Amino acid sequence: MKHNLGSGARMTRFHSEMQRIREYIHNLDSKVIDTNHGSIEYARTGEGYPILAVHGNAGGFDQGLMMANKTIDAKFQVISVSRFGYLRSSIPKKASVAMQADIYASLLDYLDIEKTALVGYSAGSTSSIQFTLRHPERVSALILVSPAAPGKGPIMPKAIFNIFFRNDFIYWATITYFQSRVQKEWVGVPEEFTLTSEYEAEVRDLLFSLLPVSARVPGSIFDIYTSSPEIFNSSNDKNYPFEDIKIPTLIISAQDDPLALPENAQALVERIPHAHLLSLLDGGHPLLGHNEKIKSEITRFLHNNNVSIDI
Numbered sequence: 301m302k303h304n305l306g307s308g309a310r311m312t313r314f315h316s317e318m319q320r321i322r323e324y325i326h327n328l329d330s331k332v333i334d335t336n337h338g339s340i341e342y343a344r345t346g347e348g349y350p351i352l353a354v355h356g357n358a359g360g361f362d363q364g365l366m367m368a369n370k371t372i373d374a375k376f377q378v379i380s381v382s383r384f385g386y387l388r389s390s391i392p393k394k395a396s397v398a399m400q401a402d403i404y405a406s407l408l409d410y411l412d413i414e415k416t417a418l419v420g421y422s423a424g425s426t427s428s429i430q431f432t433l434r435h436p437e438r439v440s441a442l443i444l445v446s447p448a449a450p451g452k453g454p455i456m457p458k459a460i461f462n463i464f465f466r467n468d469f470i471y472w473a474t475i476t477y478f479q480s481r482v483q484k485e486w487v488g489v490p491e492e493f494t495l496t497s498e499y500e501a502e503v504r505d506l507l508f509s510l511l512p513v514s515a516r517v518p519g520s521i522f523d524i525y526t527s528s529p530e531i532f533n534s535s536n537d538k539n540y541p542f543e544d545i546k547i548p549t550l551i552i553s554a555q556d557d558p559l560a561l562p563e564n565a566q567a568l569v570e571r572i573p574h575a576h577l578l579s580l581l582d583g584g585h586p587l588l589g590h591n592e593k594i595k596s597e598i599t600r601f602l603h604n605n606n607v608s609i610d611i
Contacts, residue, residue: 314472321511325362330388335406337399338390341382342407346374349607350413352404353380356422356446357523358465358510360387366509367421370591371445373599379416381407383427385518397527398539401430408438417441417607419598422560422585423448423523426531429540432547440607442549443598444568446488446557446585450540451564453532454485456524465520468512475507483507488559488585499588506586535567542571548605549575552587552594559585576601 330343343361351372355364364380372378384400385391392399404427408416417440420428425447432439456465464471474482483489483503495503510516534540549572553565562579569577578597583590 310473311469313476314469317472318468318512321508325360325387328362328365330361330382332388333407333410335403335410337403337406338384338392339388340390340403340407341386341388342379344377344379344411346377348376349602350377350379350411350416352408352416352418353378354404354418354420354424354428355380355383355386356424357528358513358516358520359383359421359424360389360516360519362387363509364421364424366505367445368419371594371598372419373595376417376602379407379411379413383424383519383523385520385522386516389519391518391522395522395526397426397430397530398434400427400527401434404431405435405438414438415440417443417602419443419445420447421445423528425449426527429531429542429545432545433541436545436547439547441602441605442545442547443552443601444549444565445552445594446554446560446587447551447565447568448528448531448560449564449568450531450533450535450542450571451561451567453528453561453564454559455529456485458525461520461524465510465513466517468514471513472511475504479504479507484558488557489588490556490558490582490584493556493582493584493588495588502588503586542568543573545572546574548601550578550598550601551575552578552580552597554580554583554585554587554590556582557585 330341332341353364353368361380361382368378382389425444432442553562555562569575
């Protein structure tokens, strides 16, 4: 496909879209608090039972809100965080997934929330699992959506990361003009999955939700080269005693997900007592086409486990 915009027009479009993105993030009205493990950024929406939304790789509180809007009933309250190194959240020099989990407890203390349901999206599942293991008294239900889990998983080569995920313009130009070439590796769209215009727009929104990538570099590095490998290799890790999780757990996975493999999700179900699996036939990593079903199933799961939307 040829693109006829000259370099000047491309730069004008880039600056215009980046300004719009920054204004959008600013208008979400996030807050930042200080804790023993550094600062954490969060945004709070709704007034119902609290759900802590934990975003995936290259995300932030903004991505968490976007995913929650797709999958969480509006009658719930959502507290969406920026994990270590994303946007306005700091990252300790010797950051660990356990420390990331503990900072969630500090945030709940600050917000005067005793107990919350917890939804971890993709790479956000690692700290969500650790939070459940380390602070089980604070979690009423655990939901993992397209989760990173024990087993095989992709690790982005550092050369690819350094070229595309440090520079806003290079990343923007790539997803603007070559979306079809990167959507499998970067979003997890299966090659055989047919993209309607609606799905294509959803994939584009997901790709654009990573901008500005320059404000997410430390968090992405921690996710790709520390957090995700840790859970991929956690089958015999004493720091991940999955069998100790007694909290009601729902795991949602697509059978054609090329990033968070369905067999890994199945392994989680087998190791977490009383865990339930919602297995979708297709949709890839972003679970395209299933938002309403997922929202309905999450609501039913929470109701069945006495998590009310009426408070």
